[in-house]
Amino acid sequence: MNLTNTIRSRRWFMKDCGVGLGAIAAAQMMAEESTAAHLATDPLAARAPHFPGKIKNVIFLFMAGAPSHLELFDYKPQLAKFDGTLPPAELLKGYRAAFINPNSKLLGPKFQFSRHGKCGAQISEILPHTAQVADDLTIVKSMTTDAFNHAPAQIMMNTGSQLFGKPSLGAWTLYGLGSESKDLPGFVVFSSGKKGPSGGNSNWGSGYLPTVYSGVQLRNVGDPVLYLSNPNGVDGRAQRDALDAITALNQQHLAATGDPEIATRISSYEMAYRMQASAPELMDLGAESQQTLDAYGADPDKPSFAKNCLLARRLVERGVRFVQLFHEAWDQHGDLVNGLKNNCKDTDQACAALIQDLKQRGMLDETLVIWGGEFGRTPMVQGGGGDGRDHHPNAFTMWMAGGGMKPGVTLGESDDFGFNVTADKVHVRDLHATILHQMGFDHTRLSYKFQGLDQRLTGVEPARVVTELIA
């Protein structure tokens, strides 16, 4: 960390953590001892939030491409009834669609729904495993967003703004809470599905926050972290030997120049070295029981969303603060029926297994699991075959589990066609405010000075903590 950022994080302590001048002075004194220096000034050091938070970790299962709420969670018998007819004109006033002429015929839901769990949540037949954990879910049927193209909407969901260059939710989380893991990155990203996410790696970028807060993309085959393995022909001892030589020379130069930045570099190299051991250990599913593997439906040798879910649990176990899984597969402009079936086959079981696994291990209380995409799908048909839906920002469904949310609750309603939200609207900003609240942050106060303004995840538009969701 350079000095500017060091100072900045110190300011943050003072301003947002209520750490008084005495503590700062103490940190200042500690800084004179070089080993203590980076502990005192480490931008990733674990920190206390504004008030005691309920969660320590987040796992965001990002269903990129935007799943159809109408086929999965938001059952609309009226839509079935009016299948093949044109939508009411007043519904379409001022409505813009991405691909279709908005005045296209309504398309009834393609799957059956039934009620599940004690809570009686209505869940689609293609989500049988999710249905089994219905009582652990907090379903929000009244999500709404501002964007209806993939890249801007994904950026909106992940950074609170359609404009590129803002910090992601994960980056804010690290900035706010620091990292509990000393040998793995604090914010980890996996990608599965047909494509990469439309928003690219701005989805997990640090924006104007220091780059140490950006997500690190891991792979679930080969080297999990880029450049993790020793070079060809360099064995463990040779790597340690090289590191010792580098450290010895860096220490001599630290003594000569007095620049604490060198101390930070020494510890960065040490953490890199530890990561070389811990990342492969993380990826090695050999210690997982067959029962666990079966529960997730994960094949250790194959990249899959299921494997990523299991890795997400392992990451959280190892203190990784924020894990985000991107599964880009849900853009069903056509092939709605088969596409959804296949996507559910790829994801349903693992999502449910993750919740159950976290619960069994007593981790669900402190881990918030979030499921959802960047927007919903139109009740109107796309394509001549009656088997597709266009992008729709006005209403869609997400669910959360654990993390101090009210289990077995469904919040919000959309109208008869799943077109507009009719009750308990939850904007993306409200969701963000709520997630930050669960971490122990007042979203109006978790801010970073940039371009002369106290910038924050929820921006300048109104946002509220959705207390109805919170246990």
Place this chain on the structure above:
Amino acid sequence: MNIRLLPVLLGLLTVLLELSLCPTALADQVDFANDVRPILADTCYQCHGPDEESRAAGLRLDRPDEALAVIEPGDAAASELITRLLASDADLVMPPPDSGKSLRPEQIQTLKRWIDQGAEFQSHWAFLAPERPAIPVVETDAAIKNPIDAFVQAKLQATAITPSAPASAETLIRRLSLDLTGLPPEPALIDQWAPRLRGDGDAESANAAYAQLVNHLLSSEHFGERWARLWLDAARYADSDGYEKDKPREAWFYRDWVIRSFNQDRPYDDFIIRQIAGDLLPDATQDDRVATGFLRNSMVNEEGGADPEQFRMEAMFDRMDAVGKSILGLTIQCAQCHTHKYDPIQHEEYYGLFAYLNNTHDAIIPVYTDAQQAQADQVTADVSKLEQQIKTQIPDWHAQLIAWADQAAQRSLPQWQTPPLEFLDRTLGGSKFLEQPDGSYLCQGYAPTNFRPQATGTFDGDRLTGVRLELLTHPNLPRNGPGRSIDGTWALSEISGQVVLSGAPDKVIPMKFGRAVADRSPQVAELKPRYDNKKDNKRTTGGIDFAIDGDDATAWTNEIDTPQANQDQTAWFELAQPIEIPDQQTATVEIHLAQRHGGWNSDDNQTFNIGRFRVSLTADPIPEFAPLPIAVAALLKKPSADWSADDTAVVFSHWRTTRPELEPINQQIDSAWASYPRGTTQLTLASRNRPRTTSLLHRGEFLSPGVEVRPHVPDFLHDMQPSDAPSRLQFARWLVDRDSPTTARSIVNRIWQAYFGTGLVETSDDLGTQSSPPSHPELLDYLAVELMENGWRLKHLHRLIVGSATYQQSSDLTPELAQRDPQNRLLARAARFRVPAETVRDITLAASGLLDREVGGRSVYPPAPEFLFQPPVSYGPKVWDVARDSQRYRRALYTFRFRSVPYPMLENFDAVPGNLSCVRRSLSNTPMQALTSLNEPMFLECSIALAAKTLGETPDADDAQRIDFAFRRCTGRLPTDSERTVLVDYLDRQRQRIAAGELDPEQIISPAALLDVRDCPPDQLAAWGLLCRVIVNLDETITRE
């Protein structure tokens, strides 16, 4: 600053560093701009500032007259402002508890004292044009090499901190080399200059040598590369579109123009004017147009659902942001949605600025290198010579041409109706067909590579005999179109259609075309590799018959690989049987334009679609002759007596093709055109003939336009001098007016930031009222005025800064400085910081001897993991064809920059992806960086190359000497004895392990597979390769000391 308070202040400094930056807070006289306004702006202006919408109680505290309502100048106790700040009643206290804002007691004290002193409002310092300050006279033993030192010493004296000793000659040479060229010095350069810089105790000759070295480096062509990188961050330069598709684009001519501009020391005002409005300058050159690439560096969203107008507006906002940050040094983005809470730019004024930039096309023009331009000129000359030959051969050519024209003009032509068209959404694949005033349609947004759009229009006539299809150019299309391929070309696989009469709505009458004629029909040709659809069906292109042969695998095209491809074209299609339309009935005509000749990957530049077209219908007979080129046909409509020489030349170029006896010479002309260079393309601005209306956008929403806004500049900045120039050019000149309060300060501050790690104003992206106060306000103004009064020459500024004793100090951090000024805001030492990402790579390449020092050119593809460019990491598959020749070793500035998949090594060292303007990068120090420099293949390749170079160039040396050689190449100095000992021990251990068979040398040197290292025995090379890897990984190697 008051000296009596010094001891108190020093005591406080140890706990609250920031106080050293605003010592006036404790001084007698309160300064409005530095002390008061920041408090008001931060805590009051949200409700009592310039923003009318959020203003509460009708009270403004940013205007002196209106603030008098709550301020009693000279009497804080009687001022309601203070009463309310101190109120204990939650209903009365300000700021209201629910605002989340509060004032610290010392802030309230400041406000009190300010009111007691008369409550004088002054403008924010950065909104008053800089004036040349008096240079302080300081009595000091410290070196004063130029006025910079006087300003710095004056402040240091006041805090009783001693400046650091000068850095060693070696350190200075490396520092200068890295700062001015971004490259480490070759050891020979150090050998040459170090003794001269020491000057044998003769200060004068040492100073002269230093100045010479500076001049030497300033005249290096690598100077432009180094400083271009900083500007390119601000200009958000990238080689791809961004967003989901993130397709490659060509913008490197702009990048090279920036490099050349810095090398030529183009005055900064001129540098800005050309980037904003180069195309509008009289006699604009290719370079002037290329410069406008600055504004065109915005991202482009062509994902399927994107509305082109929405993302044009996003790009406009991005351009505004870039102008604000990179030129004005101001945050203006907020005023897009509402009046700025703090800075005085009004919502309406934002759109006033916006209006200057709103009147452009997003052009993609062909551009040529000097060599290509020479070849192009040669072709033009050859053609003109051949045409002259015709004129010699046919002495009365002019009379014949007129006769031909008169006769051609007599021919009767069909009367065409151009119906408005409706397009069936599901046949468009998400692309958008925008109606133009002339009845044509411009295709924008997503470009499918295989589709068949369906258009429906109504025809009003007694019979339908044929269809006219015009393919039309447009400035928004690549190379002006008329196609959407990167060459502006298109391929029409098939045109077909059907008719339904209003009297018989259920009866579909197919349109069968019996004959087609076009003004141009190229030869049959194979498809280019870029259009490969990875299927077995063989597809070809050729003449007009291919459009109606019932075969989607053949297409009519305009792709002829000469500039003539990029012209309007016309085809007439005759129905085999006219369709009779009974009286009182109309015909609904459905036209399908199958375009199936694009490539397999629609997320790449593989489209081959029509870019703009117009469909017309007729009841008249279709002539036997082919249509004339549109330009010629238009000229025939006016009397030949009115033709200009250029007009005649246009007609001539067509007329000669009508003469069979000229066939041989026409063929020669065609083959001359065929050797016209293709050049490359560049995104530029082009002016619109039809001005757009700019409206105030409510909440910044493009769908909520309010009142019309005319171009005008904000009140709080300098006035614009009236002129007749086009408005965008006026705006460009206004930005760099001598009276601009922020332009010169902004660039000067950022250049300072590059040398000292932090700007004189820390918030280099924002000099507005929320900015941090300048550490040395007079110095900032001095430098700004120096720049402007020396012809805006940046090299003058560079010379001044690096010529100062302040710059030449040691960067060592003494315990005293660490305690008293850890941020180095007082500049009692030089800065020590890890070099930017690109320089990390360049140092490694240079040290290893692999660096290819070629300047400019197409972006390159150094090694990177292939999977990054494939799903599911990348949205779509991307081409990353790893260079295996010397392009692999180009400076990192030239690495191809995909916005959605940044080059991992550069990203890990904090390079920015160019999604938005950035004038201040993060500077992190992370384990990912350590993994990268320890294990990334290029770092390894460089380590082994450095080993080979060391062994090759020191044939008779011992280990210690060789270590010195390699160490010096990386750090610019020799190792100390104890450093050398560490390295010798390390080397010995590796050798032993290799000798013992524990380490496999072949494996170790495998990353150097492309290098010619046959002269080095593998076991030696492996051991030294491991050693060099250690040196390459030292903090010092990637640090500018």
